[in-house]
Every structure is written in C-alpha cells, then in structure tokens.
C-alpha cells in the first residue's frame with residue numbers, strides 16, 4: 529500500500545469503503561461511543577467506524593454484563609451518536625434477547641435501530657445459531673456486522689471471559705461460522721479475544737473485513753471500548769487493552785481543584801462574574 533491514510537479523505541465511510549480498505553490493505557480503526565459529545569470528538573478525528581456497543585450496559589449503566597440493556601436504551605444511545613456523526617460508519621448492537629431464536633423479532637429490532645436511531649448497520653453476536661436472523665435482516669437491505677469468538681451476550685453459557693477458540697474443534701467451528709456469515713452477506717465480522725494466529729487465518733480466508741479486539745495484528749482492523757482505552761474504566765485490564773489516557777485520574781484531579789477553589793473562595797474570581 530502506498531499511503532497508510534489513503535481513505536481518510538472520504539466524506540462518508542460506507543460498507544463499500546471498508547471493503548476497499550481491506551483490498552488496499554489499509555487498517556480499519558473502530559471505537560465505541562454511546563453519547564453525542566464523545567461521538568462528535570471521535571468523528572472529528574477521522575475514525576472509520578463508531579460502534580454503539582451494548583458495552584453501554586457496562587460502561588454507561590454500570591451493569592456487570594451486557595445482558596440487561598434494552599432495545600429502547602440502545603436506540604437512545606444510537607440516536608445520540610448518530611446526531612453527532614457526519615463521516616464515520618455508525619454500527620449499533622442488537623441487544624440480548626432481541627434477535628436470538630426468532631428471525632421476525634430480529635428483523636423488527638433491526639428495523640427499529642435503523643429507523644429510530646438512524647444507524648448505518650447493526651451488529652449481532654453468533655454464527656450458525658443466528659443465521660436465520662442474519663438472513664432475514666439482510667433481506668430487508670440492512671447491513672449486518674457479525675461478532676464471533678468471545679460473545680459477551682453468551683457469558684452465562686461459557687461462565688468466563690477467557691480466550692476463546694484455543695482448541696482445534698472450537699477454532700474450526702469459528703472458521704466455519706465466519707464463512708457462513710460471509711456467505712450470508714455480512715459486510716464485516718468482529719473477532720473478540722481469540723489467538724492471534726486464528727485471527728490472521730480467518731482474515732486471510734474471507735473477503736470481508738475482519739475487525740479484532742484481542743484477536744492479534746493479522747486482522748483488517750481493531751476495535752476498543754472507548755472508556756477502556758481512555759482510562760475512564762480502571763477495573764478492567766485484559767492483555768489486549770492499550771490505555772491511551774488515564775482520564776479517570778485527570779477528571780479526579782480537575783474536580784479536586786474545583787472543590788478546593790470553591791471552598792477557598794478562589795472561584796469565581798472578579799472576571800468570572802457579572
């Protein structure tokens with residue numbers, strides 16, 4: 529590839545742009561956002577994809593898993609993000625219980641996300657088990673991003689957040705699922721917390737972009753949860769997480785300074801009042 533930033537001047541990232549990025553070998557940068565203010569900052573940086581992840585259940589609502597968040601809550605976060613974004617592709621997660629085992633309900637959920645939030649695409653967790661739902665959503669012309677490997681909505685089935693697909697059987701199921709999702713028409717797949725060699729193998733064996741979180745460097749792009757990479761959440765430190773800021777410390781410092789200034793009558797000063 530001649531330039532590492534050849535797609536940064538596109539005015540709107542589409543699923544087609546992501547496909548071209550894979551072909552040209554330009555990595556895709558994706559982050560989560562759940563509100564207007566952060567989404568506006570992210571979009572101004574030229575980030576390729578913004579995911580309104582159901583990780584909102586953890587980092588916005590304080591739940592211990594992604595299961596409790598509702599479709600209405602995801603739509604609320606989606607609306608706030610979409611209102612801020614001009615360039616990035618906005619993908620919204622379908623929450624737990626809105627698409628598994630009932631493809632008609634899946635389609636209704638996806639339609640609500642597209643109509644009410646104004647998203648560009650939806651993301652669903654799982655492979656063969658949710659294929660009927662994926663097919664039905666795609667048949668309505670709604671772009672679908674898959675999600676394989678560690679699928680947090682199935683935490684109660686697995687009981688742990690450890691690395692997935694470390695044995696031959698699971699790895700081969702994951703590869704088959706990736707092919708099924710590609711064949712169905714998904715435009716991209718997120719691979720979460722799997723061995724790097726498997727991430728690279730899946731990436732080479734499908735034509736659609738593979739975006740990793742803890743899936744190594746051999747994939748087509750990376751995604752992180754914004755609050756984790758900014759150091760807002762401090763109680764979550766998996767090996768794959770790189771912290772680019774320690775915002776919780778900076779916010780604490782600023783708030784302590786404010787408290788001090790208020791208590792000592794330093795704030796507001798002459799210039800800060802009418």
Ligand code: KIV
Pocket residue numbers: 560579580581582583584621718720741751752753
């Ligand atoms: O909900 C989320 O934030 C996600 C990412 C971890 C990929 O699905």
